[in-house]
Amino acid sequence: MTTQLARLGPTLTLPTLVASAEAHAQRRFLEFFAVAIRNAHTRKAYMRAASDFLVWCDARQVRALADIEPLHVAAWIEELRSAVSAPTVKQKLAGIRHLFDWLVIGQVVPVNPAGSVRGPSHSVKRGKTPVLAPEEARQLLDSIDVTTPAGLRDRALIALMVFSFARIGAALGMRVEDAYVQDRRLWVRLHEKGGKRHEMPCHHSLEAYLYAYIDGCELGDDRKGPLFRTIARGTGQLSTTPLPQANAFQMVRRRASIAGIRTAIGNHSFRATGITAYLKNGGTLEKAAAMANHASTRTTQLYDRRHDAVSLDEVERVLI
Incomplete structure (x- = not known):
């Protein structure tokens, strides 16, 4: 049985264990994704x-949702641990746990089989996101040909992530009106996770790049339109369609390759690059957390890569 819910994004195919259940259970299963989860990325991951879990159970002769036991969840988690990273396993377990909590509340199943299952231990003190040295970031920005709308857009987007520590999702979610003047300075308004609104003034370089982009592409009159847009096919001009995150990732990789940067960077690299550069120049961890809109400085510390240079210096002491 296949049920399509347009608001959920991709087509959701009911697993056999759900499709064979009564209508109330099917509806409750679908409502979990439509009602209980607002973040699109979380919804997709939990789906x-x-x-995956319910297909796994079906392949092992589990015939009803109520027949799923903690042993099934634990065995699935154990299999996952040999195939994917610990954070991925923990995310999948969280999805299953929240789903069955929802089913218990809806009286579809009597208990949550995932409630007592522990995930793998995972402790992170240093982020794995590749970062650029300040010289490389400047090299990348300067290498972009800004005689085209695509070049003006790409430079402004990369600079926004570097100088404001913006997440790619928040940057791509901006409207033209989210770049505004206050106290004679350009500010940016970022719509972060959980519906949080984060506002901060622009670095002078970012201000210049955003003005060049908005004025050069004549976006000023379309205040409600998306700030970062795709390029209309065959015209070389901006469309009215927001730039997808996957396209931004491809753009970043392409621009880095053209600039001769060999580090395998992604969209998130610029957030770490900006935070590290800020801290290297005397910024405080507390201020960096506020600028990055982190609830805790522990999260910000994952982006602090100042110790990488120290480690490299020490490695070079091995003189043979």
């Missing part, structure tokens, strides 16, 4: 986790 995948639920589908």
Whole structure:
């Protein structure tokens, strides 16, 4: 049985264990994704986790949702640990746990089989996101040909992530009106996770790049339109369609390759690059957390890569 819910994004195919259940259970299963989860990325991840787990159970002769036991969840988690990273396993377990909590509340199943299952231990003190040295970041920005709308857009987007520590999702979610003047300075308004609104003034370089982009592409009159847009096919001009995150990732990789940067960077690299550069120049961890809109400085510390240079210096002491 296949049920399509347009608001959920991709087509959701009911797993056999759900499709064979009564209508109330099917509806409750679908409502979990439509009602209980607002973040699109979390919804997609939990959909995948639920589908994978229920297909796994069906292949092992589990015939009803109520027949799923903690042993099934634990065995699935153990299999996952040999195939994917610990954070991925923990995310999938969280999805299953939240789903069955929802089903218990809806009286579809009597208990949550994932409630007592522990995930793998995972402790992170240093982030794995590749970062650029300040010289490389400047090299990348200067290498972009800004005689085209695409070049003006790409430079402004990369600079926004570097100088404001913006997440790619928040940057791509901006409207033209989210770049505004206050106290004679350009500010940016970022719509972060959980519906949080984060506002901060622009670095002078970012201010110049945003003005060049908005004025050069004549976006000023379309205040409600997306700030970062795709390029209309065959015209070389901006469309009215927001730039997708996957396209931004491809753009970043392409621009880095053209600039001769060999580090395998992604969209998130610029957030870490900006935070590290800020801290290297005397910034405080507390201020960096506020600028990055982190709830805790522990999160900000994952982006602090100042110790990488120290480690490299020490390695070079091995003189043979």
